[in-house]
Amino acid sequence: MPEAAIESTTVFQVTPAEQRRNVWAAGLGYLADGLDQLIISYTMPAIVATFALTTIQAGSIATATMIGTWLGAYLFGFLADYFGRVKTFTYSILLYALATGISAFSPSYDFLMILRFFVGVGIGGEFGIGMALVTETWPSKWRARAGSYVAVGFSIGTLLASVVTLLVMPIWGWRGVMVVGVIPAALAVWSRFKIKEPALFERNRQREKRTFPLVYLFNTTTRTKTTIGLWFMTAVQNFGYYGIMIWMPTALAKYHHYSLAHTTEWELFTTAGMIGGILLFGVLCDKIGRKPMYITLFLATAVIIPLYFSISNPSVVLFGGIVLGAVVNGGMGGYGAILSEHYPTAARSTAENFIFGTGRGIGGGLGPLLIGLLAVHMSLYAALGLLFIVYPFAALFTWLLVPETKGKELPV
DSSP, X not given: OOHHHHHHHHHHTSOHHHHHHHXXXXXXXXXXXXXXXXXXXXXXXXXXXXXXXXXXXXXXXXHHHHHHHXXXXXXXXHHHHHHOHHHHHHHHHHHHHXXXXXXXXXXXXXXXXXXXXXXXXXXXXXXXXXXXXXXXXXXXXGHHHHHHHHHHHHHHHHHHHHHHHHHHHHHHXXXXXXXXTHHHHHHHHHHHTTOOOOHHHHHHHHHOOOOOGGGGGSSSHHHHHHHHHHHHHHHHHHHHHXXXXXXXXXXXXXXXXXXXXXXXXXXXXXXXXXXXXXXXHHHHHHHTOHHHHHHHHHHHHHHHHHHHTTOOOHHHHHHHHHHHHXXXXXXXXXXXXXXXXXXXXXXXXXXXXXXXXXXXXXHHHHHHHHHHHHTTTSOHHHHHHGGGGHHHHHHHHHHHHOOOOTTOOOOO
């Protein structure tokens, strides 16, 4: 029997119940990621008051988390390809849960910053592992939409962060919020006991000579170009997402006189748009193809961003957030599939985490920084509108460097 046929048969031996459990476990892990991203933002003023922090010290807590996230993506991606998806996924979530829970009892700023670094390491690892776990157990015709189910976990986590902070902080303060933040991670660890290693990984481990997984991302000219193209795509994705989501509340308050309640309402509308966009994009990637859908999305985003930031009516800005969220973050619906389909089993978690982790680290760091620098010389709203510039380049990189993989079996 040909190799690809063996892979197809192996995938279809997975029951629908097992597929759903894998999506549930991976989605919970990514939900914990989104929850943490927003919880630290919402609780930062209270943390600053508790430890009498300067602006630089407060910023360094976020920086320590981001550095940990970057390193965790690399570390746990490698470990998952060496030792297994399920085992490594469990350890990454356990690290996040323990560090988050202990941080609630931090006696000092230094102690909290160290713990936040380990929180970052834990959440940095789970994206690529969870995506590999799901894509290796779903057939090619549904692979992108399966990844989109995982990806919406992040957006749901950001919504939960606002609810948890609103309900818990007035009663138990920021420390209580941190404790509650452990719950999704604990559920993800619990769900681990109901899932098993993908057959693709187990069979590959038995026959594969150990090679450092990162080598597979650059071992041919085609893969090298693909890795560069995918890295640029994920960097642009995070560049736009973090640039808008970090600065938009400030812009809404300054130019549209939004209150905190109205800003929260905008975030809810925009996040709802993201969830819808991610799910729709996953379906369209499976029906139409990965490459045409990403090119279309990037070009559409390049048009919609400047249009959105030219709107002066506050009500249109509010409801327009649904469309903005759908295009800016909809691409998350396809990354699990497209990152998995270009690399062999021995390097799949590494590819997912190395490429997306690098894109999140650089794009997520540069987006907010560039907006801040531009806002010195122009209005913040105009600076946000200029984010559209990077999207045509992302479309070009996708067209030139990334092959189509719709309907193809995962590489052995």
